[in-house]
Amino acid sequence: MGIKYQCNDCGKKYDPKKRVLRCTCGGMLNIEDRTLSFLKEEINKNEWSLFRYIKSMPFDSNFSLWKDITMGEGMTGIVPYDNNNPNLLVKMDYMMPTLSFKDRGAAVLIAKAKELGVKKVIQDSSGNAGNAIAAYAKRAGIECEIYVPEGTSAKKIKMISSHGAKVNLVPGTREDTARAALDAVLKGKAFYASHVYNPFFYEGTKTYAYEVLEQLNGDLPETIVVPVGNGTLLLGAYYGFREMLDLGWIDKLPRFIAVQAEGCAPIYEAFIKEETDTKAVVSIETKAEGIAIANPLRGKQILSAIRETGGIVITAPEKEISNARQRLAEKGFYVEATTAATFAGYFDYIKDNPIKGKVLIPLCGAGLKSDK
Ligand SMILES: Cc1ncc(COP(=O)(O)O)c(C=O)c1O
Numbered sequence: 373m374g375i376k377y378q379c380n381d382c383g384k385k386y387d388p389k390k391r392v393l394r395c396t397c398g399g400m401l402n403i404e405d406r407t408l409s410f411l412k413e414e415i416n417k418n419e420w421s422l423f424r425y426i427k428s429m430p431f432d433s434n435f436s437l438w439k440d441i442t443m444g445e446g447m448t449g450i451v452p453y454d455n456n457n458p459n460l461l462v463k464m465d466y467m468m469p470t471l472s473f474k475d476r477g478a479a480v481l482i483a484k485a486k487e488l489g490v491k492k493v494i495q496d497s498s499g500n501a502g503n504a505i506a507a508y509a510k511r512a513g514i515e516c517e518i519y520v521p522e523g524t525s526a527k528k529i530k531m532i533s534s535h536g537a538k539v540n541l542v543p544g545t546r547e548d549t550a551r552a553a554l555d556a557v558l559k560g561k562a563f564y565a566s567h568v569y570n571p572f573f574y575e576g577t578k579t580y581a582y583e584v585l586e587q588l589n590g591d592l593p594e595t596i597v598v599p600v601g602n603g604t605l606l607l608g609a610y611y612g613f614r615e616m617l618d619l620g621w622i623d624k625l626p627r628f629i630a631v632q633a634e635g636c637a638p639i640y641e642a643f644i645k646e647e648t649d650t651k652a653v654v655s656i657e658t659k660a661e662g663i664a665i666a667n668p669l670r671g672k673q674i675l676s677a678i679r680e681t682g683g684i685v686i687t688a689p690e691k692e693i694s695n696a697r698q699r700l701a702e703k704g705f706y707v708e709a710t711t712a713a714t715f716a717g718y719f720d721y722i723k724d725n726p727i728k729g730k731v732l733i734p735l736c737g738a739g740l741k742s743d744k
């Protein structure tokens with residue numbers, strides 16, 4: 373039996389073993405709608421990784437190989453930004469085995485690939501997702517090939533190859549890289565471990581939400597600020613909170629503020645024009661390489677999730693990114709520019725729009741990995 377994929381647009385279902393990437397109608401694939409049975413008491417409190425929430429994940433009940441794959445990812449701390457701002461909380465998601473929040477999605481997606489008997493994966497990334505997939509694939513004994521844009525940080529490339537993955541440098545834009553990976557998947561027999569296409573990735577990033585509830589003893593922040601490129605953290609967090617709402621664990625969703633780079637903001641553009649889907653934009657060079665996605669394939673879902681929470685989309689002023697990075701470093705947090713961009717956007721927004729109540733912002737990626 374096993375869990376199915378389901379088209380976001382027409383509802384058609386597919387068996388993940390068939391390795392279909394998109395629906396015949398062109399729609400993106402989600403995990404099929406299902407009624408989750410998960411009691412708070414069923415959180416495995418003896419498991420110090422995000423697999424403590426395995427009961428919420430689409431694995432067969434006797435599946436245990438994740439134990440060979442996990443590196444203790446997740447369970448990142450939540451601390452105040454500083455003692456002058458007790459209502460501004462940060463979640464330390466760069467404290468992961470491969471130094472970014474992408475470990476959440478990669479650990480679960482690779483565990484699922486193992487369950488499905490996959491021998492080789494292909495993935496494309498601006499860096500962090502590739503680092504994470506390469507590390508977990510190696511640990512799972514799965515061969516791995518990662519496609520990255522030519523300008524990717526040298527440290528990220530070194531890290532991917534150190535995990536034994538083949539690195540393919542692709543000239544041109546991030547979209548050219550995605551196309552090259554997709555072509556390779558279509559030609560060969562590898563499983564596409566894409567954080568954009570493959571919905572199992574979101575089953576990992578959703579643990580962000582479960583952790584927030586557990587760590588804050590149910591006292592959820594009113595506002596969650598999230599950087600958005602392809603939306604893997606935003607959609608994952610949304611699925612997590614949505615599930616907890618359906619399970620009756622919470623009584624309302626926190627409001628999402630999505631942050632995009634000023635020079636590459638298709639979700640922002642669609643949001644302010646009150647459109648339901650995104651249109652590809654021409655991207656201008658930005659320091660926030662992790663969120664510079666000109667054509668987010670899950671744009672429709674991202675817009676709908678933000679609107680459902682009563683949220684908004686803002687942009688990060690490019691000239692403020694370096695300042696924000698330095699401000700964070702002076703608080704003790706050495707993060708990469710993409711994370712600094714989230715704060716640049718937030719600080720800029722609150723100048724004219726003070727926010728009441730608790731705000732939570734993730735520190736998504738570690739500074740030492742990036743050259744920018
Ligand atoms: C550090 C960091 N933050 C945020 C993001 C944005 O994630 P997404 O593209 O899934 O929205 C990325 C993506 O690579 C990233 O590396």
Ligand SMILES: [Zn+2]
Nearest residue numbers: 379382395397
């Ligand atoms: Zn469809």
